[in-house]
Amino acid sequence: MLALSTFLVTAIVDVSILTILGPRNFDEFFQNIVADFIGGIALAFFVAIILAACEYVCRSFSDRSRFLGIWLSGGVAIIVGILTSTAAFYIFDFFYRPLPVRLELALDYPSGGTIIADPTDPRPVAQFDGTKATRQPFSFAPNVSQGAEVEWESPQGPTKLQWKALGTPAKFDVELVLFGGCWDLAKAKAVSQRTGYVLSNVRAVDLWVDGGVDRLSVDRSGEVDDELSFTHQRVSLFSTARGQEKDAVDFQQFVAGKAALEIRTSDPGLSYYAATTAFSIDNDVVTNKAKTLHLVVDGKETLLQLKTKAGSLKGSEPLVCRQLSAGAAVSRSSVDMDSIGGLLGILVKASAVPGSAHYLTPTQSLEVNAESGWITLKGLKTEALGQLPPTHAEMIAVGHGVHSVKVNQEADKVLDTDDYVAVGNLDGAYDNNGRIHFTGTADLLWRNSARANPTKWESTTEARGRLIAIAVAAFSFLTSIFALRFKNNGDLSM
Secondary structure (H helix, E strand, C coil), X not given: CHHHHHHHHHHHHHHHHHHHHCCCCHHHHHHHHXXXXXXXXXXXXXXXXXXXXXXXXXXXXXXXXXXXHHHHHHXXXXXXXXXXXXXXXXXXXXXXXXXXXXXXXXXEEEEEEEEECCCCCCCEEECCCCCEEECCECCCCCCCCCCCCEEEECCEEEEEEEEEECCCCCCEEEEEEEEECCCCHHHHHHHCCCCCEEECCCCEEEEEECCCCCEEEEECCCCCCEEEEEECCCEEEEEEEXXXXXXXXXXXXXXXXXXXXXXXXXXXXXXXXXXXXXXXXXXXXXXXXXXXXXXXXXXXXXXXXXXXXXEECCCCCCCCCEEECHHHHHHHCEEECHXXXXXXXXXXXXXXXXXXXXXXXXXXXXXXXXXXEEEEEEXXXXXXXXXXXXXXXXXXXXXXXXXXXXXXXXXXXXXXXXXXXXXXXXXXXXXXXXXXXXXXXXXXXXXCCEXXXXXXXXHCCCCHHHHHXXXXXXXXXXXXXXXXXXCCCCCCCC
C-alpha cells in the first residue's frame, strides 16, 4: 500500500506539472511515471526494512519493559533513517555530482560568446596546484601598448569625455573640428580641409552632450607605447576576428551597465571623434530632440545648442559628410542640426606644442565614462598580446570558434560549430599568434549543452567491478531480511 500510495501521489504531481508547464509529450509523461513507480517501490522497501528493525528491537525488549522497547525502537528508527539519508546522499553524490576537471581551451578567429569576470579589486585565488596568485579580471579589451582605433558603439546614458595633460611640463594645443553628416572618424578625416577652433596652452578639456553620444572613436597612432585600461561590469558578450593586417586581431566586447575607458600616452598627438544625433526614440517612435553640447576648457564652460525642429521625424535628404565652421558655431553658441541631416560629429585633437621635449612617461590621458554598448579594438598586434600576463575569469561560454580543448590532459575532437561552457577558476592569456587560451579548474563543463566533466562513478572505471559487487551484496542482504520478515505476509506491529 505504501508503494502504491507513493507512486500515485508523485505521479499525480508530475503529470500536473507537465500538463501546466510542459513539455507536453508522451516521452516526458512516460519517463516520469516509470520513475515514480520505481521510486515508490524503493521507498516502500526501505521504509519496510526500517519498520522491521524497529519491530525486532521492540519485541526483544518488551519482555523486560514495554516502555523501554518502544523508546529503543524509536531510537532505532531515527538512527536507521539518518544512516539511510546519509547513504542516499553519498550514493547520489557518487553517481551524479560532476568532478572538477583540468581544462585547457583555446579560441581561434573568428569566435564569440559570453564571459564572466569579477571587476572588483584583485584577490588571491587558489590555483589548480594549490598555490595562490593575485590576478586582474579578464577583458577582451586588454591593456596593450600598441594598437589602432578604439570604438564605442551606442553607449547609453550620459557619455563624458575627459582629456587632460598629466604631471609633465609638456604644453598642448587643442583643436575642435565640427562635421555634419559624418558618422565615423575615417570619413571625417577624409573631408577635413581647414583648421578648426584652436585652444592654446590647454591642460584639461571635458566634453559631453545632453542625451549622450551615439558613437565614439579614439585614434591611436601605434607609433609609441601607451596604456589602455578598461573596466566594466561582471558579465559581457564578446566576438573576435582577424585584423586587416596579418599580425593583428580585432576584439569586440558588449558591456552592460557602467564602464570606463582610459588611455594614457606619451604620443605628441591624441584625437577622438564623437558623433551625436538630433533624434530620440520613445516607444519605437523616432522624434527630433534638441540637445546641448558642453565644452569645459580648464574649468571654463562653453555651451553649444544643437537646435532642431520639434516633432516626428519625417525623413531627410541623404547625408553629406562635410566640415563645418567650428569658430562660427562657438561664436553663435549653436548648431543647426536640421541643415546637416541631424548628425553632428565632434573631432577633438590634442597636440603637443612644436618644440616641446619628448617624454618617455605618459604626458596626456583620455578618460571616457559611459554605460553599455559595444567596445571595439582594431589592429591589436599579436606580439604585444603575447606579452600580457594571465588574467582571471569565472565563466566562459563560447558559441563558435573553439580551436582546441583538453580535459584532464586528454584532447577533445573539436568542430568549429561546437559550443563550450566552463564555470570555475580560469586563467586567460594570449599566445604569440594572438590566440586566447583559458586554463584552470572547471567545476562545471558542458559541450553542446551536454555535461562534459565526469562524475565519481564515471571516473572509477577500474574499480567498477568491486563497487558493483559490494552494492549487490548489500542489496541481497537487505532483500533477505525483507523476505524472511514477510515470507508469511505478516503485518508489521510494534
